[in-house]
Amino acid sequence: MEWNIAAEAISLVMIGIIGVYARKGSHLPTLKNRIFQWCLTVTFSAIFTNILSTIMIQQYRVVPIWLTWIVTMVYFVLTPLMGMAYFLYTVSVIYTESPQVKKIMAVGIIPGAFYAVIVLSNPFNRLLFDINRSDGYTRGPLIPVTYLIFYAYCLASIALTLVNYKRIDRKIYRILAAFPILAVAVIIIQEMYPEVILSGSAATCALLIIYLHLQNKQISVDYLTNVPNRQELLNMLKIMIKKDPGRRFTLLVVSLRDFRQVNNTCGQQKGDEFLKMVCRFLCEAGPAENVYRFNGDEFALLFPEAEDDKIRRCVETIQKRMEQPWQSGNYRFRLSVVMGAIRHNEEETLEDTISAIEYAVFQAKSGKCGAICYCDRAMMKKLERRTQIVRNLKEQLEQQSFEMYYQPIYSVEKSCFAHAESLMRIPHSPIGPIYPDEFIPIAEETGLIVDITYVVLDKVCRFLNLLLEKEIPIESIHVNFSAMQFSQPDLAQRVLEIISRNHTPMSAIKIEFTESTLAESTQAVTEFTLRMLEHGIKMGLDDFGTGYSNIATVINIPFGTVKLDKSLVWVSMENEKSALAVKNLSRTFKELGMKVVAEGVETEEQRKLVVDFGVDQIQGYFYAKPMPEGEMEEFMLRREWPSE
CATH class of the missing domain: 1.20.1070 (Rhopdopsin 7-helix transmembrane proteins)
Known part of the structure; x- marks a missing residue:
């Protein structure tokens, strides 16, 4: 056949x-x-x-x-x-x-x-x-x-x-x-x-x-750089940890800083050329077979063994190269980097490892640890606490169980407490009390702050309704908005819907945001402010004087109040020139039709100083600390106003 x-x-x-x-x-x-x-x-x-x-x-x-x-x-x-x-x-x-x-x-x-x-x-x-x-x-x-x-x-x-x-x-x-x-x-x-x-x-x-x-x-391979992608790295780490949990491998992530500026300057295509150049260099400087594209402008280098000298030489080589410019065609840039590093130990899972390296990179970007951040035992403990806080925030957000505190704001003209600032607190949790200076940055980093703020606004509306039903006079309660809030396309709609649903007087809500928010989102803040004013909701600028915005930007936005940062009050106590400058600044804001609030007032001397400045309202421990809803209600009922 x-x-x-x-x-x-x-x-x-x-x-x-x-x-x-x-x-x-x-x-x-x-x-x-x-x-x-x-x-x-x-x-x-x-x-x-x-x-x-x-x-x-x-x-x-x-x-x-x-x-x-x-x-x-x-x-x-x-x-x-x-x-x-x-x-x-x-x-x-x-x-x-x-x-x-x-x-x-x-x-x-x-x-x-x-x-x-x-x-x-x-x-x-x-x-x-x-x-x-x-x-x-x-x-x-x-x-x-x-x-x-x-x-x-x-x-x-x-x-x-x-x-x-x-x-x-x-x-x-x-x-x-x-x-x-x-x-x-x-x-x-x-x-x-x-x-x-x-x-x-x-x-x-x-x-x-x-x-x-x-x-x-x-x-498994990144389409642009032709090195393994993030998922491939995760799979490799998973195999290594499962096969030999005690293996002390090292993971180094190299993150390009402000690479978006390269794309903005020369376009996406040329930016991709720079990324490929950096990737080729990292393959030469590090373990060639274990270089991964971790994220858009981040690369991971995996050292399967704990080779300290090799890792140290690699880091030094990267740092020296990044001091030199990179050129592609007619474009020439200096590409600065930060690095995060972690050495795996037998107690860590894959999730722990990835969380730790991302946290290390974040810390390096924040500038708290220099250009390279080694995630050691102490940082792992911080990361573990951060994870617990995130978990707690999610649980409380789901159950809407945040506790609200309120700090009364004294009206100089009326000699009474006509306003208050709302403050979220976590006095009880599995890890003990969590203070705002710890959980607020974490909520912003994770994006949880957006939904948390909506819950806070809803709780403030309910509390306002309670006070008004009991005929406890209060003109407004301030609610703080973070910069991330202004990235939401439906922000105005959500705010109006929450207030309307609670049948709370629009004028009883005052939304505050910081100078940093104004600097980051000037256009969004301006548009939002004008939209809120149409409905009778006033806006306030918080922490003025922290150096993020200029006076021209502030006066062009119709704020109801400007709150002087406590640092201005404190420095005025020590320096006559500073006191004169703050006094003139207060007068300017008042002439523009804004109410001026002095915060952080803790002593009689400070109170007299800000009264001399001509401020309209005073907030601080001198009058009252932040208090839970029940105590705030009793405080307002007693109406024990201090004398001048």
Whole structure:
């Protein structure tokens, strides 16, 4: 019989191409990746020996019989075992994290091993095939076993996929179910047209589907820099921690500072060129096979062993290079970086490791630890506390259980407490009291401050309603808004909806924000202020004098009040020139129609000073500390105003 091996030759080329690209993909030492490489090797070898065997059988009078026997025997062993390889791959995907994976694989190998015994005994019994000088190649009575083994493994793959339908991702489920069905279909065509050899084509189609959807390097490699991506790093760390929890590897993250300015100056495309240049440099300076793109402008360097000298040299090399300019075309920039580093210890999970390195980078960016921040035991404790605070904030946000405190604000003109500032407090938590100077920055960093502020506003509205129902006179309560609040596109709508839902007088709410907020979001603050004024809601500028904004910006926004930062009050106590400047500043704000509030007043001397400044309202411990709702209500009922 003359066989057509054209399809096999094409399949061999395709397998070779897949193999080349697959080696550029994920380098994770996972069972799935190892078996896929084995699938490639087995399939390539099976197709190659199939083609070689076919040629040798057709030339059996010329080629030595013993050599033809050996090649054909190898082909007969490998071809059905391709099905076993795909079955084992299916098992590795479905049972990746299961301790049963080795047991299932051991059982799955039994039919293949049994078949291999049949092939190896064939020279003695000729049950599968025979090759001799007179007849050439002839089939034996057990030749159907070859196909049955392949079918059995394909059906086992399908069955295993169906049984585990609920535990598999839908996309992976479709792929695992599709490739064995396709392979069976091709083999059926092979039986219908025995002169056309298609067994290799069936295997190639299956491998191509697996490669494109499950093993493609695009899944694990960053498209721009061609280094492994963040997910690949997470997978690698997960494997290292699981395999050897006590392994003391080091993770270093290099973060480019203000890289957005590069993109703004020369465009995204040129900015990408600079990123690729930095990445190539890091691959040369650090562990080339363990450089990852961690985030947009951040790269991670993984040192599998605790090699202090090597790590130190790497850091020094990076720092020295970053002192020099980078050039691409006509553009030349100095790219400053900060670095975070952590050494893993056996007590840390993957989540702990990633949280720690991100915290270290954040600390480095904040400038608190210099250009490089090493996340040591002390910082890990801080991070653990930060995690607990975040958890507590989320729980309290979900339950809306924040405790509200209020600090009365004294009206100089009316000689009474006509206003108050709302302050959120966490006096009780599993880790004890958490103070605002600790939880407010964390709430802002995590973005929780946005929803927290809406909850606070709702609670303030309810408290105002309570006071008004009891005919306790109060003109307004101040609510603080962070800069992040002004990044919300529906801010005005949400604020108006909360106040309206509570049927609280719009004029009883005064929204305050700091100079830093005004400096960061001038346009958004201005638009929001004008929108609120349309509804009778007044705005106040908090902590004026901390140096974030200029006077021109302040006077162009229609604030109801300007609150002088306590630092201005305190410095005025010590310096006559400062006192004169603050006094004139207060007069200017008042002439512009704004009320001036002095905060941080704690002594009689300070009270007299700010009264001399001509301020309208005074806030501070001299009059009252922040107090819970119940105490605030009693305080307002007593109406014990201090005398001048």
